[in-house]
Amino acid sequence: MERIICSNCKHEYSYLSKIWNCQRCSSPLNIIYSKRRFNRDLIIKETYSIWRYKNFLPPLRNIISLGEGWTPLIKHTHRDTNLLFKLEYLMPSGSFKDRGTSVAISRALDLGVDHVIEDSSGNAGISLSIYAAKAGVKADIYVPKDIPKGKLKILEAAEANIFLSNNRKKAYENAVKASKNGFYIGHLWNPFYIEGFKTLVYEVWEQLGGLFPDHIFVPVGSGSNLLGIYYGLEDLLDVGYIDEIPSLIAVEAAGYDIIHKELFGDSGLPRTELADGLRVLFKPRKRELLEIIRTYGHAMVVDETEIMEAYKSLWRLGFTVEPTSSVVYAAFKKAYESGDIRGDDIVLLPLTGNGIKMII
């Protein structure tokens, strides 16, 4: 039987526990699998969503799916370097969050939940509203009051109960306070989101048929996407399907560069609000992120001009991303210019959010 374990004090809880953080030290929780060995023969080949990897996800009785995952992988050459754009924005709710939401809402149903509560800078709330509608579950979403208007309108169309807070941190605090009336699904905390995010790595491995990227750039807001990607890589490494963990580059937006600051000190760059999805100053899983990035990765910070330039370049390549998603391309170009990427390296750039909802 699977168990829930505290990421910090390692206290263990029953798999069926409804808690959202450690009752002893308040840290985020993780899942311990009774067995979690990736195996190409256990992929459900006729399913083209994250649920083709059902056998490597936590056990669930309910499955709420809208066809999330199995997103296109588009090759592009930047001079001599092979770029792979993973179009995570072509998901049911328009962002990569759907990988995690599909797992987390299924889990919530398994726990008998009929009312979920969440705080979000936008995309996670949109994703949850849409999956909650599909699941027939009530959704209360706490967002900062300066959420982009396009994102707010989608929340309204999805008939979420929307609560505006003064800023992102207040949204989190208000959601937690309200959670006595419902189930706090908290994607910054909930390990079932991270489990869903692992599937990106499995997909890339299948889609490339053997080859694997040398570098993966990941936008870091709360960092749960990067954690999921890391755990997916670990799964592949465990069974020898890849030889080593690629370099994992955490990309933050100037002024919200918590990880970068911890590792390299102040960037000195002026704060930008352009990558609205990365305006997360409070990262509950910072300790876990730092550990992985120190061992396998690197951290980069990009400023407003670089984000805007990358955003425009991506649209010109046919990718209708939102500004938040373009930070990885901005960071890649900087790393390439500085010589950190060798010519013949393979570089994976997940493009996380659809920009057609919020043209800037």
Add this chain to the structure above:
Amino acid sequence: MERIICSNCKHEYSYLSKIWNCQRCSSPLNIIYSKRRFNRDLIIKETYSIWRYKNFLPPLRNIISLGEGWTPLIKHTHRDTNLLFKLEYLMPSGSFKDRGTSVAISRALDLGVDHVIEDSSGNAGISLSIYAAKAGVKADIYVPKDIPKGKLKILEAAEANIFLSNNRKKAYENAVKASKNGFYIGHLWNPFYIEGFKTLVYEVWEQLGGLFPDHIFVPVGSGSNLLGIYYGLEDLLDVGYIDEIPSLIAVEAAGYDIIHKELFGDSGLPRTELADGLRVLFKPRKRELLEIIRTYGHAMVVDETEIMEAYKSLWRLGFTVEPTSSVVYAAFKKAYESGDIRGDDIVLLPLTGNGIKMII
């Protein structure tokens, strides 16, 4: 060698001809294949886009792809009826048009074109702008001045040259007039779009693994999606992969119900502008559409209340569609209530356009 043939007078032209309509009778053109036999062994199984069916598409040297196609097929039960929603809105530009655009822009490159001209109610123009950007081709897009604002903003973000006309018909006339300066790609006319739309049928056939829908509801603006679907079905029937052509239900919006009027007279319903993608009064391929619908199908018209109700219902099922896309669900519900659909029938509803670009 493939040839181009007039859909009306049957005059033939060279496959490399740049003309967009018949030089004798001004009718739309079609493609005659030297051989076009669908064959499961010739599917390119490691490609997950329309290009897995490259061997059943017109021969092309250039291929411009953004990963279009291979969209999710989501099962849903409406009382005792099995519905299949095909999420065509999860495409690179947010609509089913990408299937056609990918083929048509590739063809344009083969012809040496570096400047395309198009008229559109919105989605076709958005699709073309994005693929033209990817292909490095200049795009002039003529749209009606009452195009939804969200669609206009995407055209701007894609850096199309936008020309506003008084209405949809004027947009067409202005585009044709301007085509002396560039290549009129005209999706209402261009048979390469229709060829791309065939791939939806191949996909559904593969995704269902043997079963096949009894009814397919298709929104009809210009009707090219329905024509493509029909030709795809013909391909499967030719080689015995399906036993018969399912019933094809052409769905139009009240006030724009050209096909329905021709078959059944005036519906008497007040005009609606809600399904903005279906406001196409001029259908160059009307004769071909009528022939197919008379033989295999049916025509239905839905009004504003029905469209709005279906739109809201679809969002509640987790499908973030635009109003235009919801006409098929509105028509299905009406057909179900009237007893035209038997309980255990399988019904395919393609959902054609993403609504996150234009929340109503």
